[in-house]
Amino acid sequence: MNEQKVAILAVLTAALLVPAHRELAAQIASKLDAGQFTVNDGTVPSSALRLAPTFEYQTPYATLTAHGSAFVTEQSLQIADGVLSGTFTSPTVYGVRAEMIGNASRAVDERSLGTDQVDVQTRVHVLFHQRGGLWLGGGVARPWRVAVISSADVADAGAWTKVGGATFTATFTNFSFTKVASVHDTASSALSCAVATSGTVPGAASAMRFVADDAAASSACERQSRFSDLEGSVHWELGALELNAQSGYRFGDSYDVTPDSRRWSSATATVWLSDRVAVIGGGGRQPALPLRGLPARTFFMGGLELAYWPISHNTIPVSLPHATLLKSFDLRPAEQGLEKIVIHVGGVETVEVMGDFSDWTPLTVTRHGRDLWELALPLSPGVHQINVRVDDGPWMAPPGLPTMHDSYDRDVGLLVVKDNKS
Amino acid sequence: MKRSSLRSLPLRAGALLCLAAVPAVAQETDPFNKLDPNNRFSIELMIDSARNAGLPSDALRSLALEGIALKIDGKRIVDRVRREFTLLRTARTTLGPVSDEEVKAAAAVLNAGAKPAQLAAFKTREQGRSDLQAFTIWADLITRGVPSEEASSAISKLWEDGADDAIFYGLWKSVQTDISQGLNPGAALQNRIRETPVRTPQSKGAPPEG
Incomplete structure (x- = not known):
């Protein structure tokens, strides 16, 4: 089953990477974020200059995006992550649009080889006169070199509405996958193995299967994990000022959700000094991303965004070719x-x-x-x-x-x- | 047939095809070819008539092209071009010897719903004064639901009082803001026209330069 999913993933991702036929309307867009970034997750320098370039190839119904980030210290340049994304959006028919999204990413950790992930999602959007909308989606993600050892099923639903210059969005995303819990791994994983071994939590043992046929047999077990994220966000534009804020809560038992990822909030403010230069500042807390092997972290950032061919950013969760903007x-x-x-x-x-x-x-x-x-x-x-x-x-x-x-x-x-x- | 003739046959056929294709390409570039021959003839006749009558015939051509671009039925395009021809002639007759651009703008006002007699106030004007902005605002106000009589009266009065382009534009901005906030279009114009500053006859004209 897993092989089938991976094959489907590969085909869909390849299909998304093929440029659309409407070359005439295609455009290249780019930006570079540069600034001081302070983080406490231990995977990157605690405070360093961060460079984050982004390039986009845009056609009316398809977009290819390449994004990366790196930290510059006195000693070296450390690449942090890279993401390649493709999105195909169908025309709107009776207020309904379909969207296919494919991502391939690598998060680089100086303590390891890094982690990889490929994911594909489809969404169906229902739009209400460009003032609001709903969507329902689902997809599959395949991570490598993380504790998650299966493909992950991802299902999401959301709603958004525009009020004046503000766009409010609420999303609910459910993740389901199998992961390895090891006594040498994080505290919660170690706890889950230990609890499963002792059998003190009713039902916990039944969700776990001990790995018994390799060298790690004595110290690892598999567990079917499931958690859900509920997140609310607002994007507000007021002249040259743009504000983004989000806050969320993660549902799931204590084996799947670490205490530092239970709640999170963050905000950024962007002030455009000209059409091509903006000052950005912000901070907050981000939850762990188990599929990408990223821990929860608290961050603060301040810097500049330089954009010679600025990237148009939709404030709503689907591109709206019919919107009066x-x-x-x-x-x-x-x-x-x-x-x-x-x-x-x-x-x-x-x-x-x-x-x-x-x-x-x-x-x-x-x-x-x-x-x-x-x-x-x-x-x-x-x-x-x-x-x-x-x-x-x-x-x-x-x-x-x-x-x-x-x-x-x-x-x-x-x-x-x-x-x-x- | 000789061997050399056989060899050159494809070449000749290709050349003939190319020659035949040239007029075909030229025909494709003329958008009027998309019209039925009878409708095309009617429109071209009206364009010629307008030109001979000293009317801005390019307005009729543009109207026909717009209809073709919008894939409007040919008979409807002919009807609209005929109506525009009438409006241009009426505007010319009412305003007298003014520029083609003013005739076109006045025709747009008539198309919006103004009466020919209401254009009479614009027959006389100072040297170099343009009524394009006034006509544009006038057409817009009627389109937004301001009763034709009230719009005509307000615009004509401002024109007679010597209002310039900035005053007309300012009035329009205020009225359309009020309408977008839910005010009755007629009431919005009446409210704003009272606040609109106009030049008195004594203060007409800009101070001399230099």
């Missing part, structure tokens, strides 16, 4: 007598405009900074009809412009271009 629309004079259309829109992958000036043929707007999109056009003086759309969604009148119903009963924006010569 346009923040502003401006027209500015450009070089050589052109007019530059400047659009601020967050969390999208493509922006297009069309109007009488293009004979109603869509023109692709180019991303130039965080949430900043620009297009220079030869617009003659006068009133032009113009519409804009994001991520292949419906055409709409740009914000901040007068509108009217045109001859085909559609709303169009009215752009007044003044004659600079007069």
Whole structure:
């Protein structure tokens, strides 16, 4: 069964890594986080300069992401982890979208070879007019070089809603897997083996099977583990300020949930100094991630985010090509007598405009900074009809412009271009 | 057949295919080819008529192209182009010798629901003064639900009082904010028009430069 799961994992992950056909709308995005990072989990220097680059290859319905982090100390550069992700999102049909997510990751620990994990998840989202939604999902994860020795079944459900500039999200995720509990392992594992051996906890022994045919037989046992995470989070945007906060609780018996992972909370604040530079600060507690072999940790961080081709970050748990996310629309004079259309829109992958000036043929707007999109056009003086759309969604009148119903009963924006010569 | 002729046969066939493909490609690039021949003829006739009448024919062409891009039925496109032709002619007749851009903007106001007589206030204007912004705001207000009479009255009054583009834009921003907060569109305009500053006749015109 495990081999079958791993084979399915490999095929699905490979399929996700194949670039989508819509190359024309593809974009490269990237960012680099650099700053001081203080952590107390013992796997990395307690306080060090952390570098975390991220690259994304985005198409309207598929995204490939590569992310890593490393710690720079006086002596060396220590790689901490690397993650390769692929996401495929279907078009929305009657408010329903499907999403497939594949991840391959390695967490590097200087005390060992590191741990690896491949996981695949599918989700079905139900959207309510882009103001809220629900999702139900499931998947399978396969870790290596951790105490978890089987594939893990992962099931999750969630809900989100947007209120003003804030997005609230609640998720419930259940993990189920087999792990090795060793007397040489963590305190809780040692306890579970010891308890199972003595049989003092009713039912505990039945969930465990002693490993009896190898050298570790005397000191390890297998256990079917299960725990669930309930987490609430909020993302709030207020001008140049972005706040993220999350808090969670882990359900499960004491053999599966260590006391330091029972509750957690963390928060980060990002202040954008320009379209490409932000200051980030935050801290809190993160729970252990058994599938990745990462212990619970308390962290504090402060630093800069540099983004030449900024990554659009959806504030909600699914990309919404039909969402009305346009923040502003401006027209500015450009070089050589052109007019530059400047659009601020967050969390999208493509922006297009069309109007009488293009004979109603869509023109692709180019991303130039965080949430900043620009297009220079030869617009003659006068009133032009113009519409804009994001991520292949419906055409709409740009914000901040007068509108009217045109001859085909559609709303169009009215752009007044003044004659600079007069 | 000679051996050399046989050898060159594929070459000739290829050349012929290429030559045949050139006009086909050219035809594909003309969006009007997507129209039924009768509808296309009607639209081209109206565009020619507009040009001969001194009307901005590009507005009719753009309207037809928009319809084609939206995959609107050909007969409906012809109807809309015919209606636009009428609106442009009415605007030209009402405003007199103004620029094509102003005629197009005035036609948009008429399309939104204003009456031709309400354009009369814009027939006279100071040298260099443009009514494009006023027409744009006017069309928007009617679209947002402001009664046509009230919108026309307010915009005409501001125009006669010498309001500039910034005043029209400021009025529009205020009214649309009020409407988006749930205020009745007509009441929103009436409230805001009272607060809108206008230049008095004595203070008209910018101070001399230099």
